[in-house]
Amino acid sequence: MATTSNYLEHYDNDDEEDDEFDGDDDDDEPSPPLSAGSEEDRLEAVLRRLTADEVRIRVHDVAIRGCARTRRAAAEAAVGSDLSRAATVPELLRAAAAAGERLRRLGAFESVSITLDAAPPGVPADGRGGVVVVLVDVTEARGAAAGGLGIFANTETRSCSVDCSLRFKNLFGYCETWDASGTLGLDQTMELSVGATVPRIGAIPTPLMARVSFLSEDWLKSSIREHLICVSVGLLSTMNHNLVYNLSWRTITDPARMSSSSIREQLEHSLLSSMKYTYKIDQRDSRIRPTRGYAFLSSSQVGGLAPDSKSARFVRQEFDLRVSMPLGVWNAALNAGVAAGVIHPLARGSTGSISPLPERFYLGGNRSLVCRLGGPSSLLGFKSRGLGMTGSQTCAPKNSENGSSISPELDAVGGDIALTAFADLSFDLPLKPLRELGIHGHAFVSAGNHAKLTERDIRKFPLTEFLKTFRSSAGFGVVVPTRLFRIEMNYCHILKQFDHDKAKTGIQFNFSSP
Secondary structure: OEEEOHHHHHHHHHHHHHOOOOOOHHHHOOOOOOOHHHHHHHHHHHHHHHHHOOOEEEEEEEEEEOOOOOOHHHHHHHHOOHHHHOOEHHHHHHHHHHHHHHHHHOOOEEEEEEEEEEOOOOOOOEOOEEEEEEEEEEEEOOOOEEEEEEEEEEOOOOEEEEEEEEEEEOOOOOOOEEEEEEEEEOOOOEEEEEEEEEOOOOOOOOOEEEEEEEEEEEOOOOOOEEEEEEEEEEEEEOOOEEEEEEEEEEEEEOOOOOOOHHHHOOOOEEEEEEEEEEEEEEOOOOOOOOOOEEEEEEEEEEEOOOOOOOEOOEEEEEEEEEEEEEOOOOOOEEEEEEEEEEEEEOOOOOOOOOOOHHHOEOOOOOOOOOOOOOOOOOOOOEOOOOOOOEEEOOOOOEOOOOOOEOOOOEEEOOEOEEEEEEEEEEEEOOOHHHHHOOOEEEEEEEEEEEEOOOOOOHHHOOHHHHHHOOEEEEEEEEEEEOOOOEEEEEEEEEEEOOOOOOEOOEEEEEEEOO
């Protein structure tokens, strides 16, 4: 919050001195004391005059107070140099508002207050205007550590997982964030991640981000097992732009040796050295329950930057557009979105026209249609990796108890091009206690499809056939929003599906973070 104090009184006293010879005999009469309301009106009038008349000033000093654990360099980098370079009162007020917002985004301060004050006695006057000082008062957040522990059930895999997280904020005084998270599932899925984020400080032109991840999982109802070790380094991070370098070592195995021929071609170690640029703008009023605004995301990834024969070489592009419109009754809002993506291999040779298996698009799953902004993926009513082309396993496993054969499963092979769309109508429920808790209802319809690019020329892609084979679903449900995630209890009805699609009409539970 930007405020003014003694400078307003100093400026107002100068006006009174200019008018002291305008009166005559009435000057001897005592003036009545000003009330609190009159004092506020006077200060507001002076402030309006300062901003309207482009009154020139010179900033003598910018003082930051209240930093105990936080290093001054971190606070000074967030404040910036616009305050000290301001030449008029409007410029100073705009710079103060921007500096206060940057300080709050650091997440290390509970409150931020910026005050404009008159310069102390002894500071020489400036012919360009009044001399002022800017006082930046911050209050540091008390809690430096936070953690969480949860147990979640997955209705698709009929298993549960234990998730834990730990976060430290401003541990070394640079307003940095250190976090660690882990997931351990009873289906032998394990994920570990450790990362750090440091805001822009001193000569560093952009915030720094680094993360190390490890993943080991079985693909849903498939013979494939994936191991991944990944290192990510953020090279550019602003409000709308993000540039990240990823170096990953992935191993895809088939312990049961039942995978299809199309899958066996990629059962090996692979190195992914890629650069990913993301442009994102989100003008929605809420990410949990948006009622107005729009959001757009464009993601471009180039893989194969390392000179290694096992390096995956491809170009991947994604788009995602969301629009929210209020309807004016029952606090209802219509959310609509469309997402598209395409991946094109760059390598040549015997398998040069085959895109990397893990980088393809897989549709399905029980993620929220509204929250997630990140390309085509969610299609309610369809299981994870449960839509589109599949490859038959070479043999069926034996049941160890009675020796009978279990029906063979199909390996999901994904698609090189994907397109999804949805419409979601949210509305208040008639019960007042539910409305006070933010619990509301919604009805939705979703559709999508993905396919393989058999021709190297994308212009030869059979668009008409692609649109005819769209899958779709519709349903309704109840949404329970929380501070951290959105819970949906939906009834999904499959409108259109094809052979080998894994879809089911019935009740679904969704847990989605914004």
